[in-house]
Amino acid sequence: MDLSIIIVTFNSESVIGDCLDALGKWAGRTLVVDNASKDNSVALVKKRGVELKELSQNTGFARGANTGARLAKGKVLCFLNPDCLPSEELLKRGYSAVNQARALAAVPFLYETGGLKTDGRQPGYTRLKLCHDILSTAYPIKKFDKRIKNISGYHDRNWSWPHGACFFIKREVFLKLGGFDSRLFTYMEDVDLGYKLWRAGGGLVQLNHEIRHQTASGSNISIAHRRWLMTAGRVKYGKLHYGTLWAVMLGMAALPGLVIKGLLK
Structure with a gap:
């Protein structure tokens, strides 16, 4: 091969x-x-x-x-x-x-x-899906995951990613x-x-x-560091695909939760 x-x-x-x-x-x-x-x-x-x-x-x-x-x-x-x-x-x-x-x-x-x-093979991203991923990393909203993911248009079924x-x-x-x-x-x-x-x-x-x-x-990195990297990657992706203003607003919304989680763990 x-x-x-x-x-x-x-x-x-x-x-x-x-x-x-x-x-x-x-x-x-x-x-x-x-x-x-x-x-x-x-x-x-x-x-x-x-x-x-x-x-x-x-x-x-x-x-x-x-x-x-x-x-x-x-x-x-x-x-x-x-x-x-x-x-x-x-x-x-x-x-x-x-x-x-x-x-x-x-x-x-x-x-x-x-x-x-x-x-x-994962379904494509939308604004809603990206928003959910960022905020669920920063805040304890996972108990609402099923409801959010069942919202029409959560995934973009036209494409997928590896x-x-x-x-x-x-x-x-x-x-x-x-x-x-x-x-x-x-x-x-x-x-x-x-x-x-x-x-x-x-x-x-x-x-x-x-x-x-x-x-x-x-x-081998800390949980808090991994959260920061995940959020930074998602915000950057948002900037590249949906614009700077949208990405900055979402990043600022997630920041307090990430700081608090970082202090607790």
């Missing part, structure tokens, strides 16, 4: 070893791009003899993944988070789906921590689309890519196979 596997790490020592072990012989087709980790991530990758690109500073997931795509040689790329445990069967199915079908990208189901099974934890895409297509938008440091870059795929007329295949995903374990 003409496949390259790209893993972006940042302080990922707790999971990268298991990920590379799960890849087995496919670790030889893997390129790890490290975003200036301060832990033992780099040492663990070097110990296993996997190809490594060390960056001098943390450039964010989008830039790191784009660097990997430019350096990769495979016709098909598999973007893989370090907190995932792939199987050889998954790699074969993902490669075949992208290489043989008309679809431009393919995604597995994600078997998340706690037993939740998540579709890798969950960034694991997906397959032709290298030529990825580079032609400009890769991930590097203005999105981390979070929402996969959503933005899905929108670009749709605009390019490409389909997204949901594979009948799953991958184990150790949810939110790819980078």
Whole structure:
């Protein structure tokens, strides 16, 4: 298979070893791009003899993944988070789906921590959905999730996006689309890519196979820091797609809740 596997790490020592072990012989087709980790991530990758690109500073997931795509040689790329445990069967199915079908990208189901099974192909974003995501991260409104998500027009069913934890895409297509938008440091870059795929007329295949995903374990950062990154990514996405004023207003609305949560945890 003409496949390259790209893993972006940042302080990922707790999971990268298991990920590379799960890849087995496919670790030889893997390129790890490290975003200036301060832990033992780099040492663990070097110990296993996997190809490594060390960056001098943390450039964010989008830039790191784009660097990997430019350096990769495979016709098909598999973007893989370090907190995932792939199987050889998954790699074969993902490669075949992208290489043989008309679809431009393919995604597995994600078997998340706690037993939740998540579709890798997610429905498109709307203003309402983005607003809900931002505010639910900042405030305790999750008990209303079901009601909000049942509102007509919550999802944009015209397009879908690939969950960034694991997906397959032709290298030529990825580079032609400009890769991930590097203005999105981390979070929402996969959503933005899905929108670009749709605009390019490409389909997204949901594979009948799953991958184990150790949810939110790819980078050893605090819960509060992760909330800030998620919100910042969503606000930036809002700015790019819906305008600066809308994004600023939503960001300011979320700020008090994020501050309070940050102080409590």
